[in-house]
Amino acid sequence: MSILKIKGGNPLFGKVEISGAKNAAVAILPAAILASKNHCTIDNIPNIEDIHCLERILEGIGCKLERNENSLIVDSTNISSINANTEDVRKMRASYYLIGALLGRFKKARVELPGGCPIGVRPIDQHIKGFEALGAHVTIEHGAVTVEADRLIGTNIFFDVVSVGATINVMLAATLAEGNTILENVAKEPHIVDVANFLNSMGANIKGAGTDIIRITGVKELKGCNYSVIPDQIEAGTYMIATAACGGEVTINNVIPKHLESISAKLIEMGINVTEDGDSVTVKSNKEFKGITLKTQPYPGFPTDVQQPMSSLLTVASGRSIINENIWESRFKHVDELKKMGANIKVEGRTAILDGVDALTGAVVKATDLRAGAAMVIAGLIATGETRILGVEHIDRGYPNIEEKFKSLGAEISREEK
Ligand code: EPU
Secondary structure, three states: OEEEEEEOOOOEEEEEEOOEOHHHHHHHHHHHHHEEEOOEEEEOOOOOHHHHHHHHHHHHOOOEEEEEOOEEEEEOOOOOOOEEOOHHHHHOOHHHHHHHHHHHHHOEEEEEOOOOOOOOOOOOHHHHHHHHHOOOEEEEEOOEEEEEOOOOEOOEEEOOOOOHHHHHHHHHHHOOOEOEEEEEOOOOOHHHHHHHHHHHHOOOEEEOEOEOEEEEEOOOOEEOOEEEOOEOHHHHHHHHHHHHHHOEEEEEEOOOHHHHHHHHHHHHHHOOEEEEEOOEEEEEEOOOOEOOEEEEOOOOOEOHHHHHHHHHHHOOOEOEEEEEOOOOOOOOOHHHHHHHOOOEEEEEOOEEEEEOOOOOEOOEEEOOOHHHHHHHHHHHHHOEOEEEEEOHHHHHOOOOOHHHHHHHOOOEEEEEEO
8 A cells, every 4th residue: 555745835846747648548548449450559648557457458358568668559450358347447437438449349348337436426328328329239237338239320419418438438439330420419628539539540530529519420440550649638737736836836848738728717817827838838826826716617617627636726725715516426525635634615515615724734634536636645735744645546547657746846745655
């Protein structure tokens, strides 16, 4: 078991390189299953536990993988099984992308139901609705989803809710369906566009990703390609917020500033200095900032995945802040941990009311999920004295080399193995 130990109070200065986007990479790796010829070489893959988990899952069904630093070669030409049923599959959320990818390529899949962060009920009804509309028969038995189709036939699908997972999963299955598929009320996150670009590089015909309507013309087969994953919007947002909270000046490199606009806008509203330059953003803070009102929304709104890190910053903002969490109903589990450090927060349903305090104080706290873990790291960095964070395995699922990156900016953070 690992523990992160942080001695808070240091300002952050310097440059930090952002890694490839977790939520794009965890969809692109399963998407590589669709290539029946040649291998895919995928660059800018983040070195995180969710990716290692997917690597094992793909190898388990017969893909051949080769890792060179940040790039992965995936050869799916000789997949031997359409049955994904290991502990790794049950552990992570993105394993559900195997359903769409295997269904698209083999017209059949059996995949154990996915796990992931405990941030709310996580139904997959919209994924199932899409697969059924394409002609698949779907059953859930003994904790696994089985999908089967004689043929997949393109059609119009209107999603009832905007879902990242359902948009990507149904897009994966539809790339090899016969005829045209039109997906409406889809998610528009940067990783949706990245997955569509990856599929198009393999020979798919997908238009409109990044808008409300995606149009797919089915193709007969997909082939391997070379591709580089986009930078991680959420990791970048986390370092921006940490800099704002600790004070100092940090340039966050290898980002797409457009993807960060909703985060930059909120920091600027608080009185923090944020500037863009090419593929970097610089955050400058003198630790004086005011409270704000924040609502999480699908892209291009403020991302739910940055809500928890942002709440750590708001605990020490002057005045009152209000957060409305509109995506996940249980994404305030970190609040009890922040309260152990002296934060003044009340949660009522999906709303958190934060009254800024002068300082947080170090404590033993728990990362209850991935982004709650990032929130604890930021809280530890600004607190007086020492903070010890348990549940670090959640943080390792999504933040590459977090302690090295923060150390290089001047933070006192280290890992202890128990
Ligand atoms: N929903 C349904 N039915 C469905 C699917 C979703 O009702 O079939 C609802 C969910 O309950 C939720 C909303 O729709 O209220 C949005 O869920 P979505 O499907 O968009 O989420 P997801 O695909 O399960 C991905 C990310 C999450 C991120 C959300 C929202 C991955 C692997 N996960 O989850 O990332 O919070 O989109 O942007 O891409 C994280 O990285 O920490 C994380 C949790």
